[in-house]
Every structure is written in structure tokens, then in C-alpha cells.
Amino acid sequence: MLSMQDVIDYCDLDRGEIEAIAEHEHVPMAVAAEISEILLCSPEGVCQLHTMIIENMQRALEVGQQQRVLDLIRTYEHLQRTHPLPTRH
Known part of the structure; x- marks a missing residue:
């Protein structure tokens, strides 16, 4: 079984960033970690x-x-x- 730290280590965000997603979306940390991976796939x-x-x-x-x-x-x-904001060209 994976620990929460294992999940965070897998992500490209740190604990504070994942906690911020969980807080904003009202979801558990594990779900926020999954959301983080989706968010980082596009500039949007x-x-x-x-x-x-x-x-x-x-x-x-x-x-x-x-x-x-x-x-x-x-x-x-x-x-x-x-992960700076994307710039327009």
C-alpha cells in the first residue's frame, strides 16, 4: 500500500501545492495529487x-x-x- 508521502513523491508538486488543491476542490489529498498531474499537462x-x-x-x-x-x-x-505561468507568443 502506498503512503501519502509515496503519492506526494510521485507528483511534480510539493505537499503545500497538493494541500492547496485539496482545500480548493474539497477533496482528499490523494485525489488532489491525481488532479495535480492532470493540471500540469497543459498551460491552461x-x-x-x-x-x-x-x-x-x-x-x-x-x-x-x-x-x-x-x-x-x-x-x-x-x-x-x-511551474511559472505560461507566456503568450
Whole structure:
């Protein structure tokens, strides 16, 4: 049986990014890991992933979850480095 860490290690995202998908989509981490693989297959999916994390930050700000906002900022910074928004040509 695979552990959650095995699933995360298989993905091209880190734990924080997968947690952000799970939070946004209201799904378990294992399902979020599967979703992450689909999102990373296209420029549109990468854009959706960026949007999910930004929307999570907005919700955390609205309810005053300052620590969650800071965690999501670090997650988003990592996402920007590893999977930047696609550029138009």
C-alpha cells in the first residue's frame, strides 16, 4: 500500500501545492495529487493551479487566517519558480 508521502513523491508538486488543491476542490489529498498531474499537462491547467492557490489566499484573508495566508504565499512562490505561468507568443 502506498503512503501519502509515496503519492506526494510521485507528483511534480510539493505537499503545500497538493494541500492547496485539496482545500480548493474539497477533496482528499490523494485525489488532489491525481488532479495535480492532470493540471500540469497543459498551460491552461497550470493557470488553473495558480488561480486555485490565489483564491485560497483570498479566502484565508477574508476570514482572518493570517498564518494560512503566509503558508499559501510560500506555496505560491514555490509554484511560480517550478511551474511559472505560461507566456503568450
